[in-house]
Amino acid sequence: MQVHFLPWAGITQPITIGPVTITPWPTLRTTLPPNATTFLDTYFTRYRTNNNQPITDINIASITPNPLANITPQQRATIQRAIDALTITSIIPNLRATITTHNTFAIPNSERFQLTTQLLGNLSPHIAIRTRGMTHVWNMNQIHFCAPWEAGSTNYQTENEVLTALGKLLAGTRHVRLRERIFNTMEWCRLSNTGNPGTSDLSRLVMKATAFEVLLEPNDPFQKRDLMTQRLHTLTDNPKLKLKSIRISKKKKRTVNAVAAWLNQFYQLRNAIVHGDTITPAQLNLNANGTTVSHLAIADLVLYEAITWELITRHLAGGQTRRAAHSFARALGNSKASDALITKMLSSHFQLTGYHNALGWTKKK
Numbered sequence: 001m002q003v004h005f006l007p008w009a010g011i012t013q014p015i016t017i018g019p020v021t022i023t024p025w026p027t028l029r030t031t032l033p034p035n036a037t038t039f040l041d042t043y044f045t046r047y048r049t050n051n052n053q054p055i056t057d058i059n060i061a062s063i064t065p066n067p068l069a070n071i072t073p074q075q076r077a078t079i080q081r082a083i084d085a086l087t088i089t090s091i092i093p094n095l096r097a098t099i100t101t102h103n104t105f106a107i108p109n110s111e112r113f114q115l116t117t118q119l120l121g122n123l124s125p126h127i128a129i130r131t132r133g134m135t136h137v138w139n140m141n142q143i144h145f146c147a148p149w150e151a152g153s154t155n156y157q158t159e160n161e162v163l164t165a166l167g168k169l170l171a172g173t174r175h176v177r178l179r180e181r182i183f184n185t186m187e188w189c190r191l192s193n194t195g196n197p198g199t200s201d202l203s204r205l206v207m208k209a210t211a212f213e214v215l216l217e218p219n220d221p222f223q224k225r226d227l228m229t230q231r232l233h234t235l236t237d238n239p240k241l242k243l244k245s246i247r248i249s250k251k252k253k254r255t256v257n258a259v260a261a262w263l264n265q266f267y268q269l270r271n272a273i274v275h276g277d278t279i280t281p282a283q284l285n286l287n288a289n290g291t292t293v294s295h296l297a298i299a300d301l302v303l304y305e306a307i308t309w310e311l312i313t314r315h316l317a318g319g320q321t322r323r324a325a326h327s328f329a330r331a332l333g334n335s336k337a338s339d340a341l342i343t344k345m346l347s348s349h350f351q352l353t354g355y356h357n358a359l360g361w362t363k364k365k
Helices: 025-031 034-044 073-101 160-171 176-192 201-216 224-236 258-274 295-313 319-331 339-349 353-358
Strands: 002-006 015-017 020-024 059-062 116-119 126-131 134-139 243-249 252-257 285-288 291-294
Touching: 002 073, 015 073, 015 160, 020 025, 020 073, 025 034, 025 059, 059 073, 073 160, 073 176, 073 295, 073 353, 116 126, 160 176, 160 295, 176 201, 176 295, 201 224, 201 258, 201 295, 224 243, 224 252, 224 258, 224 295, 243 258, 252 258, 258 295, 285 295, 291 295, 319 339, 339 353
Parallel strands: none
Antiparallel strands: 002 059, 002 116, 015 020, 020 059, 126 134, 243 252, 285 291
16 A cells, blocks of 8 residues: 655645546545554654644545555656646746736745655554665654745645646647646756755756756757747747847847747856856846846746647637637627737736736837
């Protein structure tokens, strides 16, 4: 037997993400055999808050009807992918609010959504704790696990429509290549959003840049920046966005929208880091409309936008908004909505316009 759970996420209602279900322990415990329930009741008291109180809102992640069944490594990887989707869709709302309102909203880090697996064996009071390259065996009553200080805010919301679309992608048999690209991208997002002080912002930036490479698939290693900016321009194309001229090389310029122009700047910064150049703290920020904004924060918002447009393009998200656009157009006497109207309504619905405005990326009226 084994159990997979989120100790620190504090989810109060069951969630389904594709083939994965996340259920609060108080809800699930009544469905399990008494010996397993008794063991896990005791085991979960060993997970403690920062002021040493038992965690009362642990959540069980399952991919099989029996949440304590042994599963394959591939099934465990699928659970982690579902949690990665939960992580990015739960980080974005507070991050976006911080950028668009210029007020500070506490943001959860990826540690908040840590996925833990515990082998249960024969339910003896001794448990094995595996770390990389080592197994520790302890009596359950002699140990405790403290919530990470770097987990970030417990007060977060989740972008449920995008999370549902990611669940469809995870569970479906179509869009196989897209699934690999998006979920590998979100893994890099999770790794880059750790609050651990041992991870530098330079490392986080390189990880986020790698996420863009995975998602945008530049197929020529000598033209990655150019190909990525072109791909992002096409993916996020919006008549409301400013157009900017960027320099690709001494002899080559290209005109792209403001989102893609930012990526060009961001990837140049990534190149400077990996080539060993000296990076000043100021280079990690963008001055937008008189406000200093971290490139790391912008990277998360742009990655999220790109993922969202990929889901919309494959009709995995935005269907209701698209239908609303056509209904609005018909009310005005048109046979269907224009691409510009659909893009405008989708951008508004998925709250992309606000952060574009805050960063000075939209055209003046």
